[in-house]
Amino acid sequence: MDDSNKNSSENERLEVLKTYKMYIDGKFPRTESARFYQPVVNGSTLGNVCLASRKDVRNAVVAARSAQASWARRSAYNRAQILYRIAEMLEGRSQQFIDELVRQGVGTADAEKQVAESIDRLIYYAGWCDKFQQIFSSVNPVASSHFNFSTLEPVGVVFTVASRDCPLLGLVSLVAPVIASGNTCVVLASENGPLSAITFAEVLATSDVPGGVVNILTGRIEELHEHFSRHLDVNAIACDRLGVALNTKIKEFASENIKRVKIYDQDWSVEASANPYLIQDFCEVKTTWHPIEQISETGAAY
Amino acid sequence: MNQRQSAHVFSSPAIDQVGVVERAKRFTARSIKNEAKMKGLEMVLSMIDLTTLEGMDTEGKVKQLCYKAQHLHDSIEGLPNVAAVCVYPNFVGLAKRVLAGSDIKVASVATAFPSGNSSLEIKLADVAMAVSEGADEIDMVISRGRFHHGDYNFVFDEIAAVKAACGSARLKTILETGELGSLDKVRLASDIAIAAGADFIKTSTGKIQPAATMPVTLVMLEAIRDHFQKTGLMVGMKPAGGISKAKLALHYLIMVKETLGNDWLDPKWFRFGASSLANDVLMQIAKQQTGAYQAANYFAVD
Numbered sequence: 001m002d003d004s005n006k007n008s009s010e011n012e013r014l015e016v017l018k019t020y021k022m023y024i025d026g027k028f029p030r031t032e033s034a035r036f037y038q039p040v041v042n043g044s045t046l047g048n049v050c051l052a053s054r055k056d057v058r059n060a061v062v063a064a065r066s067a068q069a070s071w072a073r074r075s076a077y078n079r080a081q082i083l084y085r086i087a088e089m090l091e092g093r094s095q096q097f098i099d100e101l102v103r104q105g106v107g108t109a110d111a112e113k114q115v116a117e118s119i120d121r122l123i124y125y126a127g128w129c130d131k132f133q134q135i136f137s138s139v140n141p142v143a144s145s146h147f148n149f150s151t152l153e154p155v156g157v158v159f160t161v162a163s164r165d166c167p168l169l170g171l172v173s174l175v176a177p178v179i180a181s182g183n184t185c186v187v188l189a190s191e192n193g194p195l196s197a198i199t200f201a202e203v204l205a206t207s208d209v210p211g212g213v214v215n216i217l218t219g220r221i222e223e224l225h226e227h228f229s230r231h232l233d234v235n236a237i238a239c240d241r242l243g244v245a246l247n248t249k250i251k252e253f254a255s256e257n258i259k260r261v262k263i264y265d266q267d268w269s270v271e272a273s274a275n276p277y278l279i280q281d282f283c284e285v286k287t288t289w290h291p292i293e294q295i296s297e298t299g300a301a302y
Numbered sequence: 303m304n305q306r307q308s309a310h311v312f313s314s315p316a317i318d319q320v321g322v323v324e325r326a327k328r329f330t331a332r333s334i335k336n337e338a339k340m341k342g343l344e345m346v347l348s349m350i351d352l353t354t355l356e357g358m359d360t361e362g363k364v365k366q367l368c369y370k371a372q373h374l375h376d377s378i379e380g381l382p383n384v385a386a387v388c389v390y391p392n393f394v395g396l397a398k399r400v401l402a403g404s405d406i407k408v409a410s411v412a413t414a415f416p417s418g419n420s421s422l423e424i425k426l427a428d429v430a431m432a433v434s435e436g437a438d439e440i441d442m443v444i445s446r447g448r449f450h451h452g453d454y455n456f457v458f459d460e461i462a463a464v465k466a467a468c469g470s471a472r473l474k475t476i477l478e479t480g481e482l483g484s485l486d487k488v489r490l491a492s493d494i495a496i497a498a499g500a501d502f503i504k505t506s507t508g509k510i511q512p513a514a515t516m517p518v519t520l521v522m523l524e525a526i527r528d529h530f531q532k533t534g535l536m537v538g539m540k541p542a543g544g545i546s547k548a549k550l551a552l553h554y555l556i557m558v559k560e561t562l563g564n565d566w567l568d569p570k571w572f573r574f575g576a577s578s579l580a581n582d583v584l585m586q587i588a589k590q591q592t593g594a595y596q597a598a599n600y601f602a603v604d
Contacts, residue, residue, distance in 0.1 A: 058595055061595065065597075065598075227595070230593070230594040230595070231594065231595040231597075232594055232595060232596050232597040232600060233595060233596070233597035233598070256594060257597075
């Protein structure tokens, strides 16, 4: 008996623990502050996770800003291909995501459902990339010799706070519509479920998504909300309900440069929570007055 | 015969490349915060040669640059002006007129900038034209081809001839260190330029990568220091190209202070050749004052 115990402990391989680093500008740096925290789920520690600082927010916003113009310049069709590619890579690693969600306290059946829905959601928004423009744009009737039309343009850099309770699906459900139109984003992962966010970053890094388009930080919203909501180079904020006090503060800080704040109160596992209006939420309407010649007395134009 | 003589005259000390790189790296480990940082940032602004050296430069662009030189960011009070604007010779007259009444100098590149491949007559005519238009400073390029040929006397004579043509204008000699190949060559070229009468030595045209780096600048600063210790005469230093972040500029100031001393911390003896550096410094100053990170679109394009 003693012998067999000895043997098994000798044969038992010491598990190599993964370091969960953040994802900024296509690289995986540690936080500049060298701090970490240990999320505890059901009594067990998930690991040492980077505790992002004010300067990490700054670095991530710089990365998102410099990636934004070229991401928006890509054709809508190409952005769709890339979103689809993220879904493909996620599918290939779904078991890893299921395992990590279970470690983060999600039931196995729920975890499987969440991963499958995350993949489907990416496919859904991949499809919308080159179609939302046709739905939301318009040709406007005007009483002058102008061809007047309104189209959507991405707002720029969107700070996204991932859902606390739905660490993977909540994150995907906000990031996908945000980047679909050509925005770039900085994501603050769920404080208690950061593992799947960082593993999702590994998926992004191998899915043709240019560095800087999605940046993922791990840390505490209470510490970071002032820095990103006052940041003048952040154009919009997307988050779930974080409690009245926190949401109010974010809105107050955001008012300094009148950045858009969208607060969602929905169950991301419901299919109806995915819709093109989320893409529209992070777009600005640009209206163009294009002079035209009246070519006939009958009023026919252009 | 000539070459042996020149080799004798310009016997520069050998450069320990590993040591220089290590030493240059040390300067980036200093922590400068709060008041010291603000003073440092203001000093950086006062040392900038705001530069436009493009084939597509127009009168409008130069006027805009001159305006920017005098109004860096009017919503912040008490900012210094930049030291100079740096333009091609055909825009010197215009820049002088626009800047009339201010203490901002007009610097002009000359001597067949940026390659320097032309005859001495043409180069001197280039300098004479800029000087007659009113240039306060002339930025010349050395003949790198001749330098690599070992024809050091030619390089020396050319600098001396240009210096004579400058009259009362101060001469900055561009070594184009990115084309010199080694730190030993940088040191040798620095010694030649200083011996030939350059008022400033300058790293780069900005047209060649790598442009200014901290190790290269350190070698040039040491050449200036050795000359000063031997003769008691000061020579200025201008790193140019590739310095676009405020933090890096502060590192350069630390390097100047610790290599040459406080006397060189003056626009008369130290300059940054840059175009986008000014806005980054302004953004840092605004951040320091308001507490919010800034966005580039709140600052004038230069």
